[in-house]
Amino acid sequence: MAAKGNSQRQAMLVTGGSGFVGKALLERLAGNPVWVARALVRKLPEQRLQAVDYRLFTELSEIDAMSGHFEQVDTVIHLASRVHVMHETADDPLAEFRRVNVEGTLALARAALAAGVRRFVFVSSIKVNGETTDGRKPFTADEAPAPLDPYGISKREAEDGLRQLAAQTGLEVVIVRPVLVYGPGVKANFRSMMNWLSKGVPLPFGAIHNKRSLVALDNLVDLLVTCIDHPAAANQTFLASDGEDLSTTQLLQRLGRALRRPARLLPVPDALIKGAATLAGKRGLSQRLCGSLQVDITKNRELLGWAPPLDVDQALRATADNFLKEQDK
Incomplete structure (x- = not known):
């Protein structure tokens, strides 16, 4: 070259x-x-x-x-x-x-x-x-x-x-x-969740025991920057996440705290949620809400010496604060 x-x-x-x-x-x-x-x-x-x-x-x-x-x-x-x-x-x-x-x-x-x-x-x-x-x-x-x-x-x-x-x-x-990226300015389903929580809407997601990995925008950017010039990154594949997995219930609870509006969650069994979603033709949505998708980022830590600079609660607060500022405009 x-x-x-x-x-x-x-x-x-x-x-x-x-x-x-x-x-x-x-x-x-x-x-x-x-x-x-x-x-x-x-x-x-x-x-x-x-x-x-x-x-x-x-x-x-x-x-x-x-x-x-x-x-x-x-x-x-x-x-x-x-x-x-x-x-x-x-x-x-x-x-x-x-x-x-x-x-x-x-x-x-x-x-x-x-x-x-x-x-x-x-x-x-x-x-x-x-x-x-x-x-x-x-x-x-x-x-x-x-x-x-x-x-x-x-x-x-x-x-x-x-x-x-x-x-x-x-x-x-x-x-x-x-995995799913969230952070200040996030749109789609994550923003919808913040809308629901900020309005105090009761949600039927209080008894979901899945585990899902997410990645904060700042954490993903930090990993990408690391991969620009780290010698050990060459010709390797890495998964990106925050390193802490949450259930849908836990995510809504912690996001509610970040929004300073405690989540109003009803303990509806996930089997009922899946059944209702299937009948409504929303099986993919039910999988995202009730199913698990976890990733292991041990390779990032061992090969690159990389760990997510933000923990989940820090990232959720930054996301929520941006959302609240936009709502006040």
Whole structure:
């Protein structure tokens, strides 16, 4: 690979820089005087970080080594992807996921390699491991993958292609599979939970004894930054979590405390919740509420010396405080 000049700071190129994780990662990178933060985005965000160099792209597969995006770039952190779609409209969802998540990712990696990039950090998904750990031990980073849905399958195929590229060329590939990410500004179901709790809505989730791993936004960003230049991270796969697993009941109780609105939870048996969800065509939702999904991050601690900088309660307080500030506007 081509050598980088030593007279300029090395650039970190982030795809998906306008997303939930991407924005937080860019803010962290921009605050480091050693690096230049560069973002590849499909649309310029309304609020841009002054220290970030934003570049527009249309399709990942159209980016080439001569585009100028890779100038002085040492590491690419690839977040952009076609994510899980709640209301799928594609005639062939797997083909569409493959087009973006597999073909686009590998095209980007090849372009980066040709431009002399040293390391490619790929943010994948825990769905590569599977959907649930009910009746089994927590997932580990190096066990055999078992994705079930098109999104998870596409992420696994992208991982496999990147590993093959690394073996053939010497490009250093790091794969990070996060669980559910939460933090200030979180949307979707996590924000819905905060809405319910802040309004004092009684919820039928007071007797759920599952275990689920979550990862705070700041913890995930810290792990990604660690993977940028840690020598032991090269050509490894890591799972990302807070290192403490919670039941749905425990999560709501602790989130309620963070919101300063104690959770009003009714002890409805999870079997009834699952049955009602199945009848309503919401089996996937019941799995997320009542099923277990745990990950083991021992490898992160032993190989990288990495531990989550925030504990769960600190992260929940930061998330809740941001939510409350937004509510007051």
